[in-house]
Amino acid sequence: MVDDEPFEGDDQQYSPTRLSGWLQEVNGPDRVKPECLTRGQLADLSPRELLRHNDRRAVWHANIGPIQTPQLRALHEDLAAIVESNRHDGDKAKPAALVDAYPGLGKSTAVRDYGRRFYREQVALRGETTVAGHRRVPVIYIALTGNTQIRGLNAAICRFYGLPTSGDADTLAERAVDAVLSLKTAVFIIDDVHFLAGSHSNSVRMANQLKYLSNVFPVTLIHVGVGVQRRGLLREGFSPEEALLAQFGRRTTPLTLRPFQIEDEAGRREWRTLLKTIERQLVLAEKCPGMLADDLPDYLYARSTGHFASLMALINRGCLRAIRSGHERLDPELMNQVKNDAAAEESRQELAAAIEAGLLTTRPTHPTQRKQTA
Template sequence: MTTARGIEPFEGDDRQYSPTRLPGWLQEVTGPDRVQPEHLTRAQLADLSPRELLRHNDRRKVWHANIGPVRTPQLLALHEDLAEIVESHRHDGDKTKLAALVDAYPGIGKSTAVRDYGRRLYREQIALRGETTAEGHRRVPVIYITLSGNTQIRGLNAAICRFYRLPTTGDADTLAERAVDAVLTLKTTSIIIDDVHFLAGSQSNSARMANQLKYLSNVFPVTLIYVGVGVQRRGILREGFSREETLLAQFGRRTTPLTLLPFQVDDEAGRLQWRTLLKTIERQLLLADRHPGMLADDLSDYLYARSTGHFASLMALVNRGCLRAIRSGHERLDAELMDQVENDAAAEDARRELTAAIDAGLLTTRPASPVSRRRTA
């Protein structure tokens, strides 16, 4: 189809959806994997017409914004732990299933990692059991919801109903009953609840949170996977705030804490992991002057100092750097260009100390062994 001017429309590869709604979640878990656009040299870029160049650059921008999730050792270890918990839960309905809590610093990529696990689990279950249930309903093995600030018990139940496209009117008990019916009908086996720290606040609120999550584990025949920041520090898994508070202890006994760590370069193994990560990312960059070692050799220390080893901060920095390289015609990443790129406040706050340590020779991201470096190149 062409427009009145004879120009073929171009929608690009943007995929706008909300994974906290069933249609959006289905697009994430069942949609096709992105296909990497062609890598063009400067000469090939120069041969493109203005419109072709505009489209190619648009494809590159979308690609760079959606690189990942990279299957780092940290991500693989987390997936293995989650699989061990979820796959061991073949209990009958009269038995309570334990929960998992992925509790980590912001910017580590924990939400992306857990959603990636949910996507893989969803596809595995559909491949095993089929897209529809025996009663003819759509099978939805995994769902994903997020919480917002000051979420109360009713809000948590409403978020589950909203995902399933159910009415959100009524009190907390009414909403819970609707959600349970949907879980049973659509054969949901796991619920991912992100930003669960919004339920853990004051002493009384933490107790209410534990009470509600305990209720969910009793009523829903699913594995609950919580994702949050500082949840354990707020006391939700401890023995309670006083000797009389046993509710929090009960929740702690039913929950397995997991985490996702930032990249560390204090030892050779950590430095090799960091180099492997940069090489993996480097191969996916669609810049005309990309060259082997552009990230892993030329910018290794620089990127670690700018990201503090946090995956989300690193990917935001690389994505914005690629955008600037494309728009400016620089077509490569180097320190001069990257110095013009802004990053998140937390990473920038820690940058000076890490840069000073690297400049003083107290810290390096480079593997010591040339043999080891060749193996990861």
């Protein structure tokens, strides 16, 4: 390697809420895991080569996943049952899905991963272009904001397709319908849908708009949000004004993504399997078998409260600190220097105390043994 050779790094900057970015997520090549060098090999690198190697490791650790956890696989199966059975003709509204779960469980990542897989399957089955010669776009992804209204939702759809966003809500909807029909879109993933349900009146307006989308667009709507059911969107109406909510509830199947739990043997085995899977992905010179699953299972559960996003942020930041400090491994001494999100840190002391008192444990009674490799 030439030291003065240009180096852009492995970062991939794109927005999946734009067609160009979504295509990069769907069709982009899988990342190549950096070589795991020994301390001696690291010492043999030139200063610039070491900077580049560490930069590649930082990007790799920040983008581990999606990991095929039991939760993710179960969600994908439920989504497939809804999406792939929605072969209704255009005169019939297609039932929708609502993935409603606590923050930090990886629901957006899991749903986008399903969308990516479904997109690839449809292109493999039907071809990259339609009969009319348009690009085939089986799935689109949009994310809402805190002040999204009906026009804003239609504008987000148009913006994804690269269409003009001028005009009123009806004009934008007509543009979007034309794009859906031309590009053969079958699935809308609408993330952060709870932003449309901030109050009772907004819940009714959201139900009205999403019902309109299901009537006009021949697609399956996959809504992703936090506490949407709690806000009353799927409940039966208690007054004539709330009848729309009841109708929306009849058309929508609620799904969720559960956190990891350690109250039973099955949950503890799941946690151990997850840590072993993550451990194999880490690129640290002093990594050893069992570094996470045997040495840190209780610690990592207490620090993450079983939430996937909190766990991955903690490990990512821990790896960065291990690389920068030259420690090259994860252990309690190093991890205690790593800050995590506020929700995880708030629950940390209580969980750690319960584990230390023997009231909780992440360790299975009979852990599966790691297979020896030649």
